[in-house]
Amino acid sequence: MDKERANLVNILQHCSLAAGMDEDMVGELLDSSQVRQRKYEKGSIIFHDGETPHSLYILLSGEVHILKDTFSGRQIFLSAIDEPGDMFGEVYEVLKQPYDMYVQAAKTTQILELSSRLFSLDAGGKITRSALMVQRNLMRIFARKAYFMHNKIKVMASGSLREKIVRFLFQNMDRSAETKLPFSREFLAAYLAVTRPSLSRELSAMQRDGILRVEGRTIQVTDRDRFEEYL
Numbered sequence: 001m002d003k004e005r006a007n008l009v010n011i012l013q014h015c016s017l018a019a020g021m022d023e024d025m026v027g028e029l030l031d032s033s034q035v036r037q038r039k040y041e042k043g044s045i046i047f048h049d050g051e052t053p054h055s056l057y058i059l060l061s062g063e064v065h066i067l068k069d070t071f072s073g074r075q076i077f078l079s080a081i082d083e084p085g086d087m088f089g090e091v092y093e094v095l096k097q098p099y100d101m102y103v104q105a106a107k108t109t110q111i112l113e114l115s116s117r118l119f120s121l122d123a124g125g126k127i128t129r130s131a132l133m134v135q136r137n138l139m140r141i142f143a144r145k146a147y148f149m150h151n152k153i154k155v156m157a158s159g160s161l162r163e164k165i166v167r168f169l170f171q172n173m174d175r176s177a178e179t180k181l182p183f184s185r186e187f188l189a190a191y192l193a194v195t196r197p198s199l200s201r202e203l204s205a206m207q208r209d210g211i212l213r214v215e216g217r218t219i220q221v222t223d224r225d226r227f228e229e230y231l
Contacts, residue, residue: 005030008037008060012112015058015085019137021130029130034118040064040105047089049102055113056090059083062109068101079190080106091145094138152191158230161202164192166230169212169219177221184217 009026012018018026029035037060040046046057046064063082069075078101081088092099093116118131151171158164168191173179181188189196203219206212211227213220221227 008112011060011084012058015087016141017056017058017087017090017114017134017137019133019140021133025130025133028128029118029134032118032128032130034115036113038111038113040109040111042105042107042109044105044109046103046105046111047099049100050098051102052098053089053093053096053116055115056093057088057103058112058114059086059088060110060112062111063106064088064103064109064111065106066101066103082106087141090138090141094142155191156193160230161192161194161198162206163230165199165202165206166227168192169221170227170231173221177224177227179219181217181219 008030009023012026012029013021013023018029021029040062047053049068059081061084063080065080066078066088067075068078088103089099091097114134118134155164155167155171158167168188169179185199186196189199192199203212203214207214209226211221211223213222
Protein backbone atom coordinates (compact mmCIF):
# COMPACT_ATOMS: atom_id res chain seq x y z
CA MET A 1 0.00 0.00 0.00
CA ASP A 2 1.48 3.36 -1.00
CA LYS A 3 1.75 6.27 1.44
CA GLU A 4 -1.16 8.26 -0.02
CA ARG A 5 -3.49 5.25 0.07
CA ALA A 6 -2.42 4.42 3.63
CA ASN A 7 -3.14 7.99 4.73
CA LEU A 8 -6.58 7.84 3.10
CA VAL A 9 -7.39 4.56 4.84
CA ASN A 10 -6.24 6.01 8.17
CA ILE A 11 -8.48 9.07 7.78
CA LEU A 12 -11.51 6.95 6.96
CA GLN A 13 -10.92 4.57 9.85
CA HIS A 14 -11.24 7.59 12.16
CA CYS A 15 -14.40 8.80 10.40
CA SER A 16 -17.80 8.01 11.94
CA LEU A 17 -19.08 6.84 8.55
CA ALA A 18 -16.50 4.03 8.51
CA ALA A 19 -16.77 3.08 12.19
CA GLY A 20 -16.13 -0.62 12.75
CA MET A 21 -14.53 -1.18 9.34
CA ASP A 22 -11.22 -2.99 9.11
CA GLU A 23 -8.55 -2.09 6.55
CA ASP A 24 -9.94 -4.51 3.95
CA MET A 25 -13.46 -3.09 4.19
CA VAL A 26 -12.16 0.47 3.92
CA GLY A 27 -10.20 -0.60 0.86
CA GLU A 28 -13.36 -2.12 -0.63
CA LEU A 29 -15.17 1.16 -0.02
CA LEU A 30 -12.42 3.21 -1.68
CA ASP A 31 -12.36 0.88 -4.69
CA SER A 32 -16.08 1.33 -5.38
CA SER A 33 -16.98 3.09 -8.62
CA GLN A 34 -19.36 5.24 -6.54
CA VAL A 35 -16.51 6.80 -4.53
CA ARG A 36 -14.13 9.39 -5.92
CA GLN A 37 -11.50 11.73 -4.60
CA ARG A 38 -11.56 15.33 -5.81
CA LYS A 39 -9.36 18.37 -5.40
CA TYR A 40 -10.82 21.88 -5.05
CA GLU A 41 -8.78 25.05 -5.28
CA LYS A 42 -9.40 27.98 -2.93
CA GLY A 43 -12.69 29.69 -3.78
CA SER A 44 -14.14 26.69 -5.62
CA ILE A 45 -17.74 25.76 -4.84
CA ILE A 46 -18.31 22.17 -3.75
CA PHE A 47 -22.07 22.51 -4.12
CA HIS A 48 -24.47 25.43 -4.64
CA ASP A 49 -27.52 26.65 -2.74
CA GLY A 50 -30.62 25.08 -4.33
CA GLU A 51 -28.67 22.28 -6.02
CA THR A 52 -30.01 18.73 -5.84
CA PRO A 53 -27.66 16.49 -3.80
CA HIS A 54 -25.81 13.70 -5.53
CA SER A 55 -23.12 12.82 -2.96
CA LEU A 56 -22.11 13.07 0.65
CA TYR A 57 -18.66 14.42 1.40
CA ILE A 58 -15.72 13.60 3.67
CA LEU A 59 -12.95 16.14 4.15
CA LEU A 60 -9.49 14.67 3.56
CA SER A 61 -7.39 17.82 3.80
CA GLY A 62 -7.82 21.59 3.65
CA GLU A 63 -10.85 23.53 4.86
CA VAL A 64 -14.34 24.36 3.61
CA HIS A 65 -16.80 27.01 4.73
CA ILE A 66 -20.56 26.59 4.89
CA LEU A 67 -22.13 29.82 3.65
CA LYS A 68 -25.49 31.44 2.89
CA ASP A 69 -26.23 34.58 0.88
CA THR A 70 -28.93 37.06 1.91
CA PHE A 71 -31.42 38.53 -0.57
CA SER A 72 -29.20 41.60 -0.86
CA GLY A 73 -26.15 39.44 -1.66
CA ARG A 74 -24.43 39.64 1.72
CA GLN A 75 -22.54 36.47 2.55
CA ILE A 76 -23.28 34.86 5.93
CA PHE A 77 -20.70 32.50 7.43
CA LEU A 78 -22.39 29.50 9.08
CA SER A 79 -19.50 27.23 10.02
CA ALA A 80 -16.11 25.83 9.01
CA ILE A 81 -15.07 22.22 8.46
CA ASP A 82 -11.34 21.69 8.83
CA GLU A 83 -10.78 18.31 10.49
CA PRO A 84 -9.81 15.40 8.20
CA GLY A 85 -12.56 12.78 8.38
CA ASP A 86 -15.35 15.29 9.05
CA MET A 87 -18.45 14.63 6.95
CA PHE A 88 -20.92 17.10 5.48
CA GLY A 89 -23.97 17.08 3.20
CA GLU A 90 -25.17 13.69 4.40
CA VAL A 91 -28.63 14.79 5.57
CA TYR A 92 -29.45 16.47 2.26
CA GLU A 93 -28.10 13.52 0.29
CA VAL A 94 -30.11 10.88 2.14
CA LEU A 95 -33.33 12.95 2.15
CA LYS A 96 -32.76 14.21 -1.41
CA GLN A 97 -33.58 17.73 -0.28
CA PRO A 98 -32.06 20.65 -2.22
CA TYR A 99 -29.27 22.40 -0.34
CA ASP A 100 -30.30 25.57 1.53
CA MET A 101 -26.68 26.77 1.77
CA TYR A 102 -23.48 26.34 -0.21
CA VAL A 103 -19.98 25.10 0.56
CA GLN A 104 -16.78 26.77 -0.63
CA ALA A 105 -13.14 25.70 -0.36
CA ALA A 106 -11.30 28.11 1.95
CA LYS A 107 -7.94 26.76 0.73
CA THR A 108 -6.76 23.96 -1.53
CA THR A 109 -8.88 21.05 -0.37
CA GLN A 110 -9.15 17.30 -0.98
CA ILE A 111 -12.57 15.72 -0.56
CA LEU A 112 -13.91 12.17 -0.83
CA GLU A 113 -17.32 12.09 -2.51
CA LEU A 114 -19.65 9.12 -1.97
CA SER A 115 -22.67 8.70 -4.22
CA SER A 116 -25.92 7.48 -2.66
CA ARG A 117 -25.89 4.69 -5.25
CA LEU A 118 -23.19 3.15 -3.09
CA PHE A 119 -25.83 2.36 -0.47
CA SER A 120 -28.08 0.49 -2.90
CA LEU A 121 -26.46 -1.47 -5.72
CA ASP A 122 -22.87 -1.61 -6.86
CA ALA A 123 -21.75 -2.41 -10.36
CA GLY A 124 -22.13 -6.14 -9.66
CA GLY A 125 -25.75 -5.79 -8.64
CA LYS A 126 -25.30 -6.51 -4.94
CA ILE A 127 -24.67 -4.55 -1.78
CA THR A 128 -21.09 -4.82 -0.56
CA ARG A 129 -20.02 -5.36 3.06
CA SER A 130 -18.64 -1.84 3.24
CA ALA A 131 -21.89 -0.38 1.86
CA LEU A 132 -23.88 -2.22 4.54
CA MET A 133 -21.56 -0.81 7.21
CA VAL A 134 -22.00 2.69 5.79
CA GLN A 135 -25.79 2.24 5.96
CA ARG A 136 -25.58 1.14 9.59
CA ASN A 137 -23.25 3.98 10.51
CA LEU A 138 -25.45 6.56 8.79
CA MET A 139 -28.38 5.39 10.94
CA ARG A 140 -26.25 5.87 14.06
CA ILE A 141 -25.09 9.29 12.87
CA PHE A 142 -28.68 10.42 12.27
CA ALA A 143 -29.73 9.03 15.64
CA ARG A 144 -27.00 11.09 17.34
CA LYS A 145 -28.04 14.17 15.39
CA ALA A 146 -31.67 13.64 16.42
CA TYR A 147 -30.63 13.26 20.07
CA PHE A 148 -28.48 16.39 19.80
CA MET A 149 -31.40 18.36 18.34
CA HIS A 150 -33.78 17.01 20.99
CA ASN A 151 -31.48 18.31 23.72
CA LYS A 152 -30.99 21.60 21.91
CA ILE A 153 -34.75 22.13 21.62
CA LYS A 154 -35.09 21.64 25.38
CA VAL A 155 -32.34 24.20 25.96
CA MET A 156 -33.70 26.74 23.46
CA ALA A 157 -37.22 26.41 24.90
CA SER A 158 -35.91 28.05 28.07
CA GLY A 159 -36.69 31.72 28.57
CA SER A 160 -33.65 33.71 29.65
CA LEU A 161 -30.03 33.21 28.65
CA ARG A 162 -29.26 32.11 32.20
CA GLU A 163 -31.91 29.39 31.97
CA LYS A 164 -30.46 28.24 28.65
CA ILE A 165 -26.97 28.05 30.14
CA VAL A 166 -28.22 26.11 33.17
CA ARG A 167 -30.17 23.60 31.05
CA PHE A 168 -27.19 23.07 28.75
CA LEU A 169 -24.80 22.55 31.66
CA PHE A 170 -27.25 20.25 33.46
CA GLN A 171 -27.42 17.99 30.39
CA ASN A 172 -23.64 17.73 30.24
CA MET A 173 -22.55 17.56 33.89
CA ASP A 174 -21.38 14.55 35.86
CA ARG A 175 -22.44 13.68 39.43
CA SER A 176 -19.89 16.10 40.84
CA ALA A 177 -21.79 18.93 39.10
CA GLU A 178 -18.79 19.70 36.93
CA THR A 179 -18.30 19.70 33.19
CA LYS A 180 -15.50 20.46 30.78
CA LEU A 181 -16.76 22.08 27.61
CA PRO A 182 -15.68 19.99 24.59
CA PHE A 183 -15.69 23.11 22.43
CA SER A 184 -14.96 26.83 22.55
CA ARG A 185 -17.14 29.58 23.96
CA GLU A 186 -17.67 30.77 20.40
CA PHE A 187 -19.28 27.42 19.59
CA LEU A 188 -21.38 27.47 22.77
CA ALA A 189 -22.55 31.01 21.99
CA ALA A 190 -23.57 29.92 18.48
CA TYR A 191 -25.35 26.86 19.95
CA LEU A 192 -27.32 29.12 22.31
CA ALA A 193 -27.95 31.66 19.51
CA VAL A 194 -26.32 34.55 21.39
CA THR A 195 -23.15 36.59 20.90
CA ARG A 196 -19.96 35.53 22.64
CA PRO A 197 -19.82 38.77 24.72
CA SER A 198 -23.38 38.14 25.95
CA LEU A 199 -22.47 34.59 26.96
CA SER A 200 -19.29 35.74 28.73
CA ARG A 201 -21.17 38.46 30.62
CA GLU A 202 -23.79 36.01 31.84
CA LEU A 203 -21.21 33.44 32.93
CA SER A 204 -19.36 36.19 34.82
CA ALA A 205 -22.62 37.28 36.46
CA MET A 206 -23.34 33.69 37.52
CA GLN A 207 -19.88 33.52 39.08
CA ARG A 208 -20.47 36.77 40.98
CA ASP A 209 -23.79 35.37 42.19
CA GLY A 210 -21.96 32.33 43.54
CA ILE A 211 -23.72 29.84 41.25
CA LEU A 212 -20.76 28.75 39.13
CA ARG A 213 -17.00 28.69 39.07
CA VAL A 214 -15.49 28.96 35.60
CA GLU A 215 -11.86 28.09 34.90
CA GLY A 216 -11.14 27.95 31.19
CA ARG A 217 -13.44 25.29 29.75
CA THR A 218 -14.13 23.71 33.15
CA ILE A 219 -17.37 24.80 34.84
CA GLN A 220 -18.30 23.77 38.40
CA VAL A 221 -21.66 24.37 40.07
CA THR A 222 -20.94 25.94 43.46
CA ASP A 223 -24.55 26.48 44.61
CA ARG A 224 -26.75 23.59 43.49
CA ASP A 225 -29.96 24.96 44.99
CA ARG A 226 -29.70 28.28 43.15
CA PHE A 227 -28.56 26.48 40.00
CA GLU A 228 -31.65 24.26 40.03
CA GLU A 229 -33.95 27.27 40.39
CA TYR A 230 -33.31 27.93 36.69
CA LEU A 231 -34.22 24.41 35.52
